Amino acid sequence: MDLFQQTSYSEQGIPVYTSSAPLAVRMRPTSVAEVVGQSHLLEPASPLRRLLEPQGSAGQVSSIIFYGPPGTGKTTLAYLVATASQRNFVEVSAVSAGVKEVRAVIKEAREQLRATGKQTVLFVDEVHRFSKSQQDALLPAVENSWVILVAATTENPAFSIVSPLLSRSLLLTLNPLTKQDVIELSRRALLDKRGLDGKVTASEEVLGSLADLGGADARKTLTLLEAAAEGALAQNRSAISIDDVSLAADAAVVKYDRDDHYDVISAFIKSMRGSDVDATLHYLARMIEGGEDPRFIARRIMICASEDVGMADPKALEVAVAAAQAVQMVGMPEGRIILAQAAIAVATAPKSNASYLGIEAAIKDVRAGKSDGVPAPLRDSHYPGASKLGVSGYKYAHDYPHHIVKQTYLPASLVGTQYYHPSDNGYEETVSKRLRGIRTILANGKDEQK
The missing domain is CATH 3.40.50.300 (P-loop containing nucleotide triphosphate hydrolases)
Known part of the structure; x- marks a missing residue:
């Protein structure tokens, strides 16, 4: 519809719209x-x-x-x-x-x-x-x-x-309009001479449905209202029905632009991390309906499975990886079910970020220059003359009880440093108990735990 054919201009150059302009334009506040x-x-x-x-x-x-x-x-x-x-x-x-x-x-x-x-x-x-x-x-x-x-x-x-x-x-x-704001605008449009001028009526249920479909977008809501009103009048009715609204909007168009991409994926990850499975599914649905790349969603689930679940449930990453592969093979729309399963698995899994904190702490030390020479017994010895260069003394762990042996693994400046601190959540509680025994052997040469 060409608005330029429906407008004149005020002295300041402001468009003045005629009665043939769309309802949302006619109802623009003056x-x-x-x-x-x-x-x-x-x-x-x-x-x-x-x-x-x-x-x-x-x-x-x-x-x-x-x-x-x-x-x-x-x-x-x-x-x-x-x-x-x-x-x-x-x-x-x-x-x-x-x-x-x-x-x-x-x-x-x-x-x-x-x-x-x-x-x-x-x-x-x-x-x-x-x-x-x-x-x-x-x-x-x-x-x-x-x-x-x-x-x-x-x-x-x-x-x-x-x-x-x-x-x-x-x-x-500008703040998003509330549902009541949008309903108020619809009421005004029903009665205002610039709008529908009392030719049709709408119940609170209809107004609520229009507001839900229009979201926080006043222009979209008034466009739906105008289409629903035209549908009712075409059938010689003065009251807009829910069916009129449904016909006017075959499906609600999901708002999903660049800002939504960042905000919704952030909310999706934080909901999985926070173990709110219902919020997780809500944001997943918004991304799917907004046309987000399912491969991107799958990658974020994999990252969350490792960063926020980690060793508390190592199988969460297996599920996430399998889901990513399955989505590529199956495609959409069926892929939504696979993504949902993986997201639910991550959201409901016990949580631990110990793996994430461990690697971050190790990287911090490396960036700080704490990366002196690899201990001689651990260096590559598969070349002639290695022993003459001091590359010797390696103890093969499988030759010792528990397949663990005391020897220096960390560079000299980092001996005694502990990066990984497992939680007591899920499977990581088992890991924590085993790690205490391992660290005792590595430090003292024997398992002193009872």
């Missing part, structure tokens, strides 16, 4: 009072509040980057900045604009500022899609206040925005 869910950004004297004051009445204002999930009001707040402050407004989409277009906008804004003293709000939607050179092109205008940049991104700015631009702007984080 005042701060209509904004839902972002009260933390609209406190008196806050940077955003100052931007919403008429130009010249609130002193110097900074450029702003809005960061938050889709449908939380980033574009709306950008429009309100321009309309409430009576500044000029220019919108650029990072999807289609290049450096040439950006520089042209900045040049015009600079000329306007010089001629009239009126600032321009430059709104860049999806700024994370700009390349580094495109973002760099914004720097002079931001630094010299030729424009007030208001940029919106759904991706973590630390990863997607160049540091110079980020440091010259205020970063404002």
Whole structure:
């Protein structure tokens, strides 16, 4: 649907949408009072509040980057900045604009500022899609206040925005809308003249279902509401039903972008580590439905099986490795069952990070330079003349009781160092008892344990 054919523009350059525009667009707030869910950004004297004051009445204002999930009001707040402050407004989409277009906008804004003293709000939607050179092109205008940049991104700015631009702007984080926020927006759309104007009604159950399907995304929820309303009206009904909602949304589209990739996999690993099997399955389902590579998921399960379960249940790693191989052979969607089995095995296994801590401690010593010569008896002796170089004296463990013999294995500077400290969880309790006997023999030449 081409919105440009459905819009006119205010004096500031703000789009004014006609009745044929989508419901989510028509219901875009036209005042701060209509904004839902972002009260933390609209406190008196806050940077955003100052931007919403008429130009010249609130002193110097900074450029702003809005960061938050889709449908939380980033574009709306950008429009309100321009309309409430009576500044000029220019919108650029990072999807289609290049450096040439950006520089042209900045040049015009600079000329306007010089001629009239009126600032321009430059709104860049999806700024994370700009390349580094495109973002760099914004720097002079931001630094010299030729424009007030208001940029919106759904991706973590630390990863997607160049540091110079980020440091010259205020970063404002929009919170996900709550279910009640989204329900309130739907109620408003049902009655508002800009919206459905009372032509249809919806029960609390229907509103709740719409909110669940739309998640924290107001735009998606209102799009579903409009489709469900059209379905009801097409059948000469004024009440939207659950079936209308179901038909409007064949399946809820799972939000899963780059930030979700990092956050959800982190939650998945921490849930397995924390032995919460239900949370483990929830995050696994989100990754599967979000299109995450099953091989990546399998690798994370294998790592967790070793790092967080370790010797408390050595078989957990065997299950994880087998699952990774099985997923490659079977593929998806059946592979989801195999991944679930492996994740459950790791989540419910006894836990120990002793193996992880042991290798980390050993690496720390090596990096600190504690890696002097290998003891002579342990050096390679499979070459003529080895004995003349002092490579002798090795004691073959299988010739001694318990197949253990006292001799120096660690380099001289590390003799007596213990890296591995087994827990008393699961199988590692057995390992711990056996290790005490081993270390006694290695230190004293005999097993003194009773």
